[in-house]
Amino acid sequence: MTPHPSQTYARPQSFDRLLCLIATLAQYPGVGHLTGHSRLQELLIYLHSVATQQQIVLPPCSPHTLHKDLQTLRHYGILSNQMYRWGYYLGPSAMTEVEFNTALSALYSQATYQRDPQAQEVFNSISQRRWGKSQGSKGLAHFYPVRAQINRSITPTDPTQVSRRGSATRTLYSALDTLETAILKGEALQIHRISDPYQQGQSDPGSRSQKGSKSIWPLQLIHYDIAWYLAYEQCDTQHLVIGRLDRFDDQCQVLSLPTRSRSQQLQRLQQVHELLENGWGLFLGEPEEQRQELRGQLPLTEITVRFYGNTIAFIHEGGYRHPSQKILTSSGHSQYVDYQVRLPPRSHGEFLRWVNRFMGNVQILTPAGLAEQHAHWAEEQLQRYRSGKQSDPGSGSQKVT
Incomplete structure (x- = not known):
């Protein structure tokens, strides 16, 4: 048997013990979370386990000796001078x-x-x-949180919170451990969709999938704007989809299909993000158009939108909204700015909803079909205001709360 490098020359046993102690704290953060002498006894057990893995023979030592070793680590700044009541932890030393x-x-x-x-x-x-x-x-x-990403979930995600509020609905978020394990191991799952609010001819920003059971390869958990989503590939059609977790129940079973390699998972995930980069929003398209788009055979639509008023500065600020965008300002026409972007047809609906945020300060120039749709929606909105009953300011009957 080839001797371990530490045994090829003589050196103090305390040196090996200190190195094994550092390795133990690095591999098992939080070790020694018990109180009193049992805390050091627990650390000793893990210390000798790490030494055995490294084929290093350590002589028996007492908790008192281990306490002195910890003081040495504090002296050299590897551990801080705090009390480690919740286990030993290298913290920022790494x-x-x-x-x-x-x-x-x-x-x-x-x-x-x-x-x-x-x-x-x-x-x-x-x-x-x-x-x-x-x-x-x-x-x-x-701790001061210098940086933050304030994208709030509009649906409950904490199982204890759901239970405390008395909600009977359990979603796929409750099966997070199964999802994450399947993603990393390349396992296929069966999940069950219970909600499909956009099936009446409208494109769901997360998915067009209908209710019922689905066999999928889960690829990634994504938090986008207001909710958690799951990017997945349907096993039978190889269709890439992004669906909101709360539209599925918590029934999630591992299927007896051959597992996929990490490289296969990454390849399909990269295609999901390629589609996300090409499009606008989370809808990845229907199966056939999606395949054409990934092969580079799907014609993109050049859309031109004109922005007016106080939206001009806002549009100028967003230099990275989309990789294909162009911001055009005509000389002598500072009262508007034209925004051009090339998008696949699947993204027209989500892009149009984004445009609608700007109300009277925007006009779609091309293509004609999208301009007509936008004008039609504007007419419908105007008609609602014209036909609606005007409330008496003093009555409070139409008060919005």
Whole structure:
């Protein structure tokens, strides 16, 4: 048997023990979370396990010796001088303080605004180890979230929150562990769609799929604007879809199909993001047009929209809204700006809904069909205002709450 490198020359056993201790803290963050002497006993068990894995023979040592080793790590700044009541943790010793706070800020945003219970659990765990107390109002004094992504989920995602409110509806978000495992292992799943609010001839920004069971390859969890979505490939049609998690129930079973490799999963995920980059919004198209688009055989539509008034500055600010966009300003016509973009037909509906945000400050110039649709919607809106009853300001009968 080839001797381990540590055994080819003589060196102090305390050196090997210190290195194994550092390796233990790196591999098992939070080890030693128990109280009293049992905390060090737990650390000793993990220490000898790591040494065995590395084929290093450590002589028996007492908790007192281990306590002195921990003091040595504190002396050299590998551990801080805090009390490790929630387990030993290298913390920012594995990264700079700026890197650590940046990563923690992203985790805090995901936990707070996107309501990700897993992110919240990880954030709380790291915070306890890092600062030695729970993250209540006092604990947050140690951490300032310099950066944030405020995209709030409009649907509940925390299972305990759902249970507390007495909601009987459980969604696919409740099966998050199964989804994440299947994504990483390349497993096929059967999921069940229970809601399809856009089936009446309107394109769902997340999916056009109908209700019922589906066999899929899950590819990625995506938080977009107001909700969590799942990007997946349908097993029978190879159709790539993005569907909102709360439109599926929590029935999620692993299918007995051969697993896919990581490279196969990544290849299909890259195609999802290629479609997202080409389009506008989350709808990835119907199967045949999607295949044509991925082969580069689907003609794109050049859309020109004219913006007026106080929207001009807003349009100029968005230099990266879409990779194909052009912002055209004619000399002598500062009262408007033309915005051009090339989109596949599948994205026309979502783009038109974005244009509608600007109401009277926008006009679609081309193509003619999209301009007519926009004008028709504007006429319908105007007709509603003209035909609606005017409320008496003093009556309060039409008060909006």
